Amino acid sequence: MSPTSLNFASALKTAYEASLKHLDSLDAAPVAAQATVAQLRAQLQKPLNTSGLPADEVVRELVRDVDGGLHGNAGGRFFGWVMGGAVPASLAADWLTSTWDQNAGMYAVAPSAAIAEEVAGEWLKELLDLPRAASFAFVTGCQMAHVTCLAAARNGLHAQRGYDVETLGLSGAPPVRILATAHLHSSALRAIRLLGFGTGSIEYIAVDEKEQVRADALCDALARHHGEPIIVILQAGEIHTGVSDNFTELIPLAKAAGAWVHVDGAFGLWARASEKLRAQVAGVELADSWATDGHKWLNVPYDSGYAFVRDREAHRRAFTQKAAYLHANNENRDQVDWNPEFSRRARGFATYAAIRQLGRSGIAEIVENCCRHAYAITTGIGKLKGARALNVPCLNQGVVQFLDPRAGATAEDHARRTEQVIERVLASGEAFFKPSVWKGEKVMRISVCSWQTSDEDVERAIRAVENALQSFD
Numbered sequence: 001m002s003p004t005s006l007n008f009a010s011a012l013k014t015a016y017e018a019s020l021k022h023l024d025s026l027d028a029a030p031v032a033a034q035a036t037v038a039q040l041r042a043q044l045q046k047p048l049n050t051s052g053l054p055a056d057e058v059v060r061e062l063v064r065d066v067d068g069g070l071h072g073n074a075g076g077r078f079f080g081w082v083m084g085g086a087v088p089a090s091l092a093a094d095w096l097t098s099t100w101d102q103n104a105g106m107y108a109v110a111p112s113a114a115i116a117e118e119v120a121g122e123w124l125k126e127l128l129d130l131p132r133a134a135s136f137a138f139v140t141g142c143q144m145a146h147v148t149c150l151a152a153a154r155n156g157l158h159a160q161r162g163y164d165v166e167t168l169g170l171s172g173a174p175p176v177r178i179l180a181t182a183h184l185h186s187s188a189l190r191a192i193r194l195l196g197f198g199t200g201s202i203e204y205i206a207v208d209e210k211e212q213v214r215a216d217a218l219c220d221a222l223a224r225h226h227g228e229p230i231i232v233i234l235q236a237g238e239i240h241t242g243v244s245d246n247f248t249e250l251i252p253l254a255k256a257a258g259a260w261v262h263v264d265g266a267f268g269l270w271a272r273a274s275e276k277l278r279a280q281v282a283g284v285e286l287a288d289s290w291a292t293d294g295h296k297w298l299n300v301p302y303d304s305g306y307a308f309v310r311d312r313e314a315h316r317r318a319f320t321q322k323a324a325y326l327h328a329n330n331e332n333r334d335q336v337d338w339n340p341e342f343s344r345r346a347r348g349f350a351t352y353a354a355i356r357q358l359g360r361s362g363i364a365e366i367v368e369n370c371c372r373h374a375y376a377i378t379t380g381i382g383k384l385k386g387a388r389a390l391n392v393p394c395l396n397q398g399v400v401q402f403l404d405p406r407a408g409a410t411a412e413d414h415a416r417r418t419e420q421v422i423e424r425v426l427a428s429g430e431a432f433f434k435p436s437v438w439k440g441e442k443v444m445r446i447s448v449c450s451w452q453t454s455d456e457d458v459e460r461a462i463r464a465v466e467n468a469l470q471s472f473d
């Protein structure tokens with residue numbers, strides 16, 4: 001071993017062994033972190049050290065001190081929020097990304113990182129069946145994918161009106177109107193704030209009983225704002241129901257009015273990867289920009305989102321740091337032209353490796369299995385005494401509620417019961433769910449995104465809820 005690897009060996013070996021131990025423990029360990037805030041502070045809070053410590057000791061203590069505060073979302077029984085696990089090749093590539101420590105801002109600074117990203121970007125467009133000429137960016141998550149796409153929209157809509165927003169800013173520009181629904185994800189709201197549109201620029205459009213945008217309501221809004229720069233935000237996969245908007249009908253209406261159509265497809269866009277499910281997102285390819293995640297359904301470690309933009313030039317103009325003459329002579333793709341960051345992690349490697357490990361069929365299989373499992377968990381819980389399925393998944397998202405059995409129990413009583421059941425399930429360590437509010441009611445949301453979830457995990461999750469319900473008797 002060279003002297004350099006000797007310096008690293010003990011720390012990396014400790015990390016490697018702790019990693020395997022963590023992964024092997026997921027089946028038996030509590031899924032929900034069991035430590036309290038006070039316990040975690042007591043474990044992790046230390047005085048700032050004056051002198052350094054041996055690397056392997058630091059790593060060993062870190063592993064020890066985070067104990068009890070890690071959720072088991074890398075395993076198969078974590079159904080809270082919308083969170084995936086990490087497939088092995090992708091996790092390994094993520095480790096190597098840190099080892100190689102490439103600064104993936106530009107080709108010149110990190111050549112292989114630039115090319116891996118270029119290749120993986122093309123693969124993603126193929127998998128998701130988006131326009132092959134669309135530009136893309138690998139960002140930290142769907143949050144920054146929204147920022148990236150909507151910055152491109154800001155540039156594109158203003159450029160059409162002969163206004164250079166990159167130079168002149170927004171203050172003299174015609175205000176952009178944003179049409180979206182009340183279930184717009186909070187990350188999109190924040191993108192709207194960051195880009196200077198302001199949430200006051202949003203006009204909310206009515207949805208039907210399936211929570212899909214109503215075509216008549218969209219037409220009315222488009223007509224009311226005729227001639228203004230308009231962004232329409234549609235949804236592929238709503239977080240409670242997994243329902244997608246009717247893109248085939250809506251997008252042509254918006255485009256005919258000159259609007260830019262952006263799609264939040266954080267997880268729902270992955271229905272495109274399955275022959276069985278893709279009809280749910282038919283027509284989504286007609287949009288102008290798409291935001292999605294790798295760290296949800298593709299099961300890439302965190303720090304992985306993707307932005308795709310139909311109008312490459314609007315996208316490039318919104319981000320490039322270089323003079324046009326430099327760009328024209330460039331045969332390679334520099335991420336800095338498409339991404340909001342400058343120095344950045346070479347996050348393309350993990351995506352590259354996940355796609356290589358799974359292939360088209362493996363990705364379709366994960367997506368389809370998650371949907372099957374979400375259906376089984378939701379209907380399985382729905383059949384239990386004291387439970388009710390409010391939304392049976394069409395995709396990977398379900399909604400259930402628990403009922404206070406007392407005669408004359410109020411909505412508040414049912415809400416309390418729902419919270420209590422969730423708390424008891426979490427305390428059992430057998431499965432992880434979170435409460436939410438849906439159509440005005442307190443509910444438990446079921447989200448299945450992990451490649452690890454098995455039929456046995458589904459059984460265990462249902463049994464955990466059944467036990468929690470029986471504990472009230």
Ligand SMILES: *Cc1c(COP(=O)(O)O)cnc(C)c1O
Binds near residue numbers: 140144188265305
């Ligand atoms: C998770 C999610 C987001 C935000 O994505 P991040 O990766 O957390 O930034 C946006 N929209 C929807 C529908 C989501 O599920």
